[in-house]
Amino acid sequence: MIRLAWRLAFARGWARPALLAACTAVVSGLLLVTLAVLRLPAQPEERLLAVITDPGTRGGYAFGAALLIIPPLLLLHQVVRLGTSARERRLAALRLAGATPAEVRRIGAIEVGIPVFAGSILGLGLYRLLRLCFGGTRFGEYPSHAVHLIPTTVAPAWWETLLVILGVTLLGVAVGALASRRVIVTPLGVTRRAAAPAPRPWGALALALAVVSGLAAMRVDGPQAHTLGMAGALVAIALALLGVMALAPWLAFTAGRIVARRARTGPVLLAASRLVAEPRPAARAAAAVGGIGLVAGGASAFVADVMAMQNDDDGYYLAPVALVAVCLLGALVVVVGSLAVHSVESLLDHRRSVASLTALGVPVDTLITAQRWETGLVALPMALIGTLLGSVVYGLGPVGGPSFVWFACTIVGLTLVAALCWVAVLAAVRVVRPWTVRAADPAHLRTE
Amino acid sequence: MSEIQFEARGVRKAYGRTEALRGVSLTIGAGEVVAISGPSGSGKSTLLLALAGLIRPEAGEIAYDGARLDDLGEAHRTRLRRRQFGVVLQFGQLVPELTAAQNVALPLLLERHDRAAARRLALGQLERFGALDLADALPGELSGGEAQRVAAARALVTGPRVIFADEPTGALDTVGGEHLLKTLLGAARDNDATVVMVTHDNRVAARADREIFLRDGVIA
Amino acid sequence: MGVSHVLLGVLADGPAHGYDLKRAHDERFPATKAMPYGQVYSALQRLQRDHLVEIVETVQEGGPERTVYALTDAGRTELASWLEATEPAGPYAADELVRKTVTALWRGTDAADYLQRQRTVHLGRMRELLALQASVSDTTARIAVDHTIFHLDADLRWLEAAAARVADAHQVTHRGEAKA
Incomplete structure (x- = not known):
């Protein structure tokens, strides 16, 4: 059984397991950073960024670090679903060959579990690397670098580390199980299937609750403030x-419907109708982008925070700006990755229809334009919503009211994120061009 | 007639708004070769899938060996199918990541047979269907007819008591289809296995002992 | 000319007497009715009259007298040109099956039941032929049986199409009535 799962895990090449491992590595690395920050004593024995040293803002910093795990988690969710139709076909074929639901679930769990476990152990290395590059400097020592983000005098306890590794692995496996639950029920996953119901905007409710609990978490007072704040x-x-x-599927569906009604050109109509027919894959990519928006929004509020409390003895005015630059660069990479993953997934799942479009005489350039629209239509609004949300939660919480700096930073953040998102869409479509060209080969019409 | 192996009563099944089966009752004896035919959309495949326990009817009962099949749990039904039934469908049945031989051996591996023994049995079945040279090919490299032969080999590898086949010769030409069918039916006879096959090909239907003709979801 | 050319074809392999010819014919066409002995001789007489075959010898081995026939050059030419020419593709004469079905449909009686019973009969015949085909070992004989099987198959499909068209027409009239 394990051999079988092992074989299936790597049968489609190393791209999927590698991406899974990378996502979980980032998640577990960031969680370890968060834990280390929370272990700092009231008076740290090292030089760190002012927001970390100050026990009053440290919670917010830790929250921010924890917030950073959202994009990789969403990316993980997306990667797990990568090539869903191929995966569904495989699991359904296994079921047909006589594998029970429990066996298929086990195979699926091992298939996702191996790379995810490897990733969460790699996260340990990532944490070490981050500490090396952005660690604090002990007082009296000469600082070797400019940005001090991660405490080096304290580290998570061994059991905390173990918990992170196991917890992240379990989380990954759970996401994997969630992704394959429909196929497990029926061995005929690919033959006949009633159309999935149109998505509803329930996500807005969860987002509203998130804002409320986020604001509450930042304003708690009293002796239990730390624990309560963290829990909140x-x-x-x-x-x-x-x-x-x-919310993302609803957004994709709605955007697709509105645009499809007004589309004037082939690519736009193609892109919009695809969104209406299958809002979920595009939504998964957009969710990852929204997550990044969330972080970016938080970051812009954080910058406003830092700028407001910047004082004389913390001479590195450059540090927060560098930090933001690094964050945005990282975000760009993750967004491009997420959108590219989505485009590849879409291509893999629609190989036949893409090929039949070329057979009908649709040029590859038109297909690429359609791809750009399909990704951009959802990614852009999702990114903006995320940014606004992040900024509101982080910015309105501790300060207690919208300051001018906060407002300006949010506007800048929104503009930056929108521009970044568009660049990412262009880059992602460019990255997957070889796949598109290959998928457009009418030879795919022969079998499957 | 031999003892009753399958008994269906008032079986109904719908996909969304389309009713595929609208009350089908029938009996199939052990060792019988039965063809289910009828125009496309008449519910042939649905009936086969319901009898094989692959789908659950919405109403009615299906009994196998005197025990209800339709209200067994998913895992139970799957294990029963794995041990006693062999299934050949039209397409989409081979695991794309496994070679033909591994695909054929899959039911044995799931039953925790020894790997080497499973491979030996799988190769034997492939040889029977003239597909030994395909053993190490991946399903993507096979033609429709070749994939069909591999699927047939897998359906027989456990020595099933019942063989279900949905358009087993659909992807094959006249002569190729005849060979496959002959091998399949020959193997079934050797094991005293029952055969239930869906076909729109009259020549395939004529190889059965009996025909069940469906029209609009009921037996005509 | 029908069966005569088959006989010419058999004789092309070498001289043979009447009984051999009948046996060869029946072997080659296992799905058709066995040829009566009389028909063989009348065909041979006609062929002889037209100088396509000739008597090469008359043997008598205890039993009745046996005449051995052989192909003439003219016969060989005739056979070659027959094999070379294509056959007209129909029209097929309406047989009893077609006459009955069409009449039943015109009468407006419930044809579906008849069609279903006819299907059972055709399928039964096809089953017999498949068994016959499995029992003969000669490839060309199998091919000859295929011809009959394929015709039965065509009949069956025609019956099926007839049933579908009747159902379709019913639906259309019902819909028309509902509208009116």
Whole structure:
């Protein structure tokens, strides 16, 4: 059974397992950073960024670090679903060959579990690497670099590390199980299937709750403030995650319907109708983008925060700006990755229809334009919603009212994210061009 | 007639608004070769899938060996199918990531047979269907007819008591289809297995002992 | 000319007497009725009259007298040109099956039941032929049986199409009535 799962895990090449491992590595690495920050004593014995040293803002910083796990988690969710139709076909074929639902579930869990487990162990290395590059400097030592983001005098306990590794692995396996639950029920996953119901905007409710609990978490007072604050923050993260994931399909569906009605050109109509017919795959990519927006929004509010409390003895005015630049660059990479993953997935799932379009005489350039629209139509609004949300939760919480700096930073953040998102869409479509050209080969019409 | 193996009463099944089966009752004896035919959309495949326990009817009962099949749990039904039934469908049945031989051996591996023994049995079945040279090919490299032969080999590898085949010769030409059918029916006779096959090909239907003709979801 | 050319074809392999010719014919066409002995001789007489075959010898081995026939050059030419020419593709004469079905449909009686019973009969005949085909070992004989099987198959499909068209026409009239 394990041999079988092992074979299936790597049968489609190393891209999927590698991406899964990368996502979980980032998640577990960030969680370890968060834990380390929370272990700092009231008076740290090292030089760190002012927001970390100050116990008053440290919680917000830790929250921000934890918030950073959203994009990789959403990307993980997306990667797990990568090539869904091929995966469904495989699982259904296994069921047909006589594998029971439990066996298929086990095979699926091992298939996702191996790379995810490897990834969460790699996260340990990532944490070490981050500490090396952005670690604090002990007082009295000469600082070797400019940005001090991660405490080096304290580290998560061994059991905390173990918990992170196991927890992240379990999370990955759970996401994998969620992704394949429909196929498990029926061995005829590909033959006949009633159309999935149109998505509803329930996600908005979860997002509203996320805002409420996030604001509450940042304003708690009293002796239990730290614990309560952290718990509230985690709840807010979970709700925001759920909300973004649940809202994205509705957004994709609605955007597709509105645009399809007004489309004037072939590519736009093609892109919009695809969104209406199958809002979920595009929504998964958009959810990842929304997650990044969430973080970007939080970051812009965080910058406003830092700028407001910047004082003389913390001479590195450059540090927060560099930090933001790094974050945005990282975000760009993740967004491009997420959108590219989506485009590849869409191509793999629609190989036949893409090929038949070329057979009908649709040029590859038109297909690429359609891809651009299909991704951009959902990604852009999702990114903006995410940014606004992140900014509101982070910015309105501790300060207590909208300041001018916060407002300006949010506007800048929104503009930056929109521009970034568009660049990412262009880049992603460019990256998957070879796949598109290959998928457009009418030879795919022969079999399957 | 031999003892009754399958008994269906008032079986109904719908996909969304289309009713595929609208009350089908029948009996099939052990060792019988039965063809289910009828125009396209008459519910042939649905009836076969319901009898094989692959789908659950919405109303009515299906009994196998005197025990209800339709209200068994998914895992139970799957295990029963794995041990006693062999299924050949029209397409989409081979695991794309496994070679032909591994696909054929799959039911044995799931039953925790020894790997080497499973492979030996799988190769034997492939040889029977003249597909030994395809053993190490991946399903993507096979033609429709070749994939069909591999699927037939897999359906027989466990020595099933019942063989279900949905258009088993659909992807094959006259002579190729005849060979496949002859091998399949020959193997079934050797094992005293029952055969239930869906076909729109009259020449295939004529090889059965009996024909069940469906029209609009009922037996005509 | 019908069966005569088949006989010419058999004789092309070498001289043979009447009984051999009958046996060869029946072997080649296992799905058709066995040829009566009389028909063989009348065909041979006609062929002889037209100088396509000739008597090469008359043997008598205890039993009745046996005449051995052989192909003439003219016969060989005739056979070659027959094999070379294509056959007209129909029209097929309406047989009893077609007459009955069409009449039943015109009468407006319930044809579906008849069509279903006819299907059972055709399928039964096809089953017999498939068994026959499995029992003969000669490839060309199998091919000859295929011809009959394929015709039965065509009949069956025609019956099926007839049933479908009747059902379709019913639906159309019903819809028309509902509208009116």
